[in-house]
Amino acid sequence: MTINSTALSTVSPGAGPTVEPVFHRARILRLPRSPQVVIGLVILAVFGVVAIVGRWIAPYSPNATDEKNWVQHVLVPGTGPGTGFPANYYPLPLPPSAAHWLGTTVFAQDAWSQLLASTQATLFVGLLAAAIATVLSVLIGVTAGYLGGAADEGLSLVANVFLAIPGLPLLIVIADYVPAAGSSILLVAAIIAVTTWAYTARTLRAQSSSQPHSDRCRVLSLHDPFGRRGLYRDRLPGPGRCADFVAARTLELGRDAA
Numbered sequence: 001m002t003i004n005s006t007a008l009s010t011v012s013p014g015a016g017p018t019v020e021p022v023f024h025r026a027r028i029l030r031l032p033r034s035p036q037v038v039i040g041l042v043i044l045a046v047f048g049v050v051a052i053v054g055r056w057i058a059p060y061s062p063n064a065t066d067e068k069n070w071v072q073h074v075l076v077p078g079t080g081p082g083t084g085f086p087a088n089y090y091p092l093p094l095p096p097s098a099a100h101w102l103g104t105t106v107f108a109q110d111a112w113s114q115l116l117a118s119t120q121a122t123l124f125v126g127l128l129a130a131a132i133a134t135v136l137s138v139l140i141g142v143t144a145g146y147l148g149g150a151a152d153e154g155l156s157l158v159a160n161v162f163l164a165i166p167g168l169p170l171l172i173v174i175a176d177y178v179p180a181a182g183s184s185i186l187l188v189a190a191i192i193a194v195t196t197w198a199y200t201a202r203t204l205r206a207q208s209s210s211q212p213h214s215d216r217c218r219v220l221s222l223h224d225p226f227g228r229r230g231l232y233r234d235r236l237p238g239p240g241r242c243a244d245f246v247a248a249r250t251l252e253l254g255r256d257a258a
Contacts, residue, residue: 044123051123054116062109062117070094070108125189132193133200140197141204148209156205159198167195 071091080087093111094104102111144155171191 047119047123050116051120054119058113058116060110060113062114064110064113065108067091067108070100070104070110071106121185125185125192128186128189129192129196132190133197136193136197137199137201137204141201142208144201145205145208152205152209156202159201159205162195162198165195167192170195 071093073089074092076088076090079085091106091108093106094100096103100110100112102115105111105114140155140159144152144159171188174187174191
């Protein structure tokens, strides 16, 4: 029995599925193993469902008010009969009950209905702020650790300055000068992101500054003398660490946005 070597040599290597794309697809579709990522994704999924159906399952309209039945009218001390001053009352929110699961506000509105209706905007602000903060922290933190020297000192100084800027007072000041700022979702997300990216930038800077000394990065620098591949791929923390950061930062910013 003879084997036609010519026929074997003319077979195109791309005729069938190669092993590398299969493993690449399997790596992309691989589920996260970190408990923090899994828990964070589950919580985000719950908030996502509430954001979609919140307005339809709310028992009352978020803007509905009932000043007679949804607040307690408490007599102001020093007013009323026998004091010489007309009776004056101030509203007191109702505690949680079967009719109002989270109670009411001082404006005689149902707190549970407002929470369900505002989840969509809150989740959007948290996700947008987390995305902006992630991009800023990766760009500045990794660049500072990779370049070192004067660039590292300058970028670290910028990060330290932003660490000292409080987000909530800054938003209040801007809302005072720009009345539309408090209702602008994009501006609120930008302020939250700008005042929170520096924490993770310092962590990424410390991690990326230690990786150029590894044997792997030294070998890669021989094939990429300009360091583009090493800067944007091999000097970043592992995908698990980045996923942990994104999940934790998204939950934290969502809480701040609320």
